[in-house]
Amino acid sequence: MRFGRTVGERSLRPVRWPARPGPGTLLRAGLVAALLGLAVTILYTPPGCTPVPGAAPPGTAAPTGSPAPTGTDPSGPPAVAAREGRGDRTGGSLPLPDGTVGVPVRLAEPAALAVVGPGSRVDLLALPAAGPVTTVLLASxxxxxxxxxxxxxxxxxxxxxxxxxxxxxxxxxxxxxSRFAVVVRG
Known part of the structure; x- marks a missing residue:
């Protein structure tokens, strides 16, 4: 019995490789890769990242011919967040509001510092070293x-x-x- 074989069917002949991409195809593939990388970078930028000094705020275009801002405005968003009781959470310190004084307080439990940040509102409690074991509300x-x-x-x-x-x-x-503790407000 004789078996008839064709070239494409169960043959051991070498397969021909497809043609190499041309320069236009390589350029398009490079541009697509660059745009995808830029999209991933923009979408996964952490919220705490600050813009480059002198750059326009997001969503606005800097007018041509106007000087770029060089510093931060103390009455800007952190101060507004402080007055409205919202947390800043950017890691920077807030300016001292009018009519208040700044007081540093060491807490009895330093782990409590992990849950508070600039702009948070807390109740400050004290436990006196001597006397009855009762907490005293010092600041609300x-x-x-x-x-x-x-x-x-x-x-x-x-x-x-x-x-x-x-x-x-x-x-x-x-x-x-005396030992101090805080209760974080929502």
Missing amino acids: GALVLDVVGAGELDGSSALYLALAPPQAQRVVGQPEG
């Missing part, structure tokens, strides 16, 4: 201006709070050895 709704040394485990971490002058006097007037 205090604005957190900055968190200093949040990652430090040696006790050098502290909160920088904006307090009214009478509240600041009560905090500073606590006896030596």
Whole structure:
């Protein structure tokens, strides 16, 4: 019995390779790859990234011939967020609001610094070193201006709070050895 074979059917002859892409095809493929990379970069940019100094804010075009902004405006968004009680969460410190004084407070539990940030509102509590074991509310709704040394485990971490002058006097007037804690407000 004889088997008839054709070239394309179960043959051991070498297969012919397709033609190489031309320069136009390579250019289009390179442009598509670059645009896809740019889209991924824009879509997955972390929200905490700040724009380049001198660049126009997102969604606006800088007018031609006008000088680019060189610094940050203290009455800009962080100050507005501080006055409205919203959290800033960008990691920068907030300016001191009018009519308040800044007071640094070391907490008894430094791990509490992980849940607060500039712009947060907290209630400041104190547990006196001597006397009855009762907590005292020293300040209600205090604005957190900055968190200093949040990652430090040696006790050098502290909160920088904006307090009214009478509240600041009560905090500073606590006896030596008093421990402080915060309750974070929503």
